[in-house]
Amino acid sequence: MPAQEQSPARALEDLDAAAAEYASRAECATAAERAVLRNELARVCLPFAGRMARRYRGRGESLEDLEQVARLGLLKAIDRYDPERGSFTAYAVITISGEIKRHFRDRTWGVHVPRRIQDLSLEVGHAAMLLTTELSRAPTTAELAAQVGVSEAAVREAQESAAGYSPSSLNAPAGGEGTAEFGDLIGDPDSDLEMVDDRLTVAKLLLRLPVRERRMLAMRFYGNRTQAEIAAELGISQMHVSRMLSRSLAWLREAMLSDVPPRWEGANPAEMPGMRVAVEQVGTVLTVRVHGEVDRDTAERLRTSLRYGISTAAPGARLVIDLTAVPLVDAAGVSALLDAATTAADAEIDVVVTGAQPYVARILGVSGLRAQLR
Template sequence: MPSRGQVGEPAENTLEDLDAAAIAYAHRCAGATRAEIDAAREELVRYCLPFAGRLARRYRGRGEYLEDLEQVARLGLVKAVDRYDPERGSFTAYAVITISGELKRHFRDRTWGVHVPRRVQDLSLEVGHASMLLTSTLARTPTVGELAVRLGVTEAAVLEAVESAAGYSPASLNAPVAEDGAMEFGDLLGDVDGDLESVTDKLTVTDLLLRMPARERRMLALRFYGNRTQAEIADELGISQMHVSRLLSRALTWLREAMLSDNPPYWEGETRGGRPGMHVSVDRDGDALVVRVRGEVDRDTADRLRIGLRHAISGDGVSAVTVDLTAVPLVDAAGVAVLVDAVQAAATARVEFGVTGAQPYVARILAVSGLAGVLRRS
């Protein structure tokens, strides 16, 4: 052990008393010149070098040269000596934390071939260490659950750490597959993608689906992506199973014809321009008007219906206006707002107003929106 007044090199095969050496260093620096402080600092660092070397050897076998790890540990030792404050506790404990931190930072920032979040890098090292300990204890490879319990983390975190470990030392695409070096790993990657041939068909189907009413699109999604039965679809949409069967058959028949034709066949409710639309016609019977609507009533078509209903309600000699929604598969929030506006306008003009022919799905939307009073049976 060094005396209080001097820091010397430890005898071979003995452990250093770093706390005593640090206290002696602090006493020597009190009132000393800059040159004396530098000399004392160098002696303390040299005295602690074996301790730094032992910490570095704890991390060997992880893919880094021991000489590099010792250099990193010595750098941490120098930082610990320069930053240590005797009034804040044990120098040994502070040096362990500082040197270990430098070593972990070296592995985290300098050795990973692929960028991985720091928390995952640290956990990956802990998983590797815990795996070695459990393998020695259990005489077998530990399970993910056992590693999670050992480290106090979730199994998902352990799996993420194990997968990220592959990014520590990624294999080169130029590495030879066999000893003769005739083929590299990169030669095994890449092949003709059979799905490329279906890209055009998928894009065509997507465009055709957008031409369909929302209800038919929803039914196709529930049937072929949600694996729902026709009975389940009928319950969700509020229609009969037979109706679902007819609508699905009609939609699939139209899709097949459209896929085989350069000019897709006309879908009722679609404008001739090829985009979903709405058609409004007005029939007069004396002083009563019937406004027949065909197609979806959504935010793109709601304004046209609003204008049409306003004109019908404000017409000369009109005492009643009935909106026929038999050919309307969908009414969204914008469509509901149009009908609410029409009810208010009719009340102001003292015109009787009603809605007839609403399909069950549409009728349910209107009912929960406060329009149950204007619904009429067809």
């Protein structure tokens, strides 16, 4: 076709002039004629839209998709252009760029990221490409911040958020064919989750223990207290604490492995044997036989029994305290025995402690009862 027969819009290379001619001719044209003029201007501007699309290639989207988005922005620029408001080229650049950026923001991000971060991420990526070309190396965070005009913290946030643009699939193979998926390599079995049933069971079983045993277990395993610290706070010996903790843990283990929890001997004070005191008098010898542990819970009963026996004995009699069946005596038990020795001395009654086991004998020896030990 001869050049003089070509459409004026097609022959013009100046987009501003072509757009001005389109606006003047479309003003008096019918709807059909306006559509033809619009298509002619769009064909003239297609190379320009293609150049705008190529600016954003290499960012995860195919060039064909970017060109389609750029052409859509071009049509919007043509439809909205007002010659009285300035250059068509400048307006088309803004419209097409906005359309491409909106496409990246709304259609291509694999994870939702705020719009502000998305736009900044694109700007930082574009600035990184420019600076890499200029400096022949990767730019620093400070150089990117100066180029974009934001703080270094904002640049780091944008770079971290860029990972949400195209996240890796957890179902992607971790290696060659037949290997595990990437998601199989992330995370470990949650042992705490597997122990939920056991924790609930132990919580119920703890309620079956006496208050003192529960308190000891809480101090030891939740408060991270040592046995010596527990003994000092409760006023008993460390050995006594060790025995009670061992007994409680043994019962918990047995209860955890049983369908029906075994009976705890301390659950019902009326049923538990605890400490027993037997008093026997033969002539002038009053024998008090003690069975069981003498601790803070039982020391007062021993004190009462000894005082009663002393009150019934005549002056010059002998009080024999048989501790053969006593495995443990704590501070409260020692206090009860010292009280009995003092009371007996005031009543002119001789006191003898027999059958004390080695540990008990050492406790009594250092507590002022060495003279009464036999």
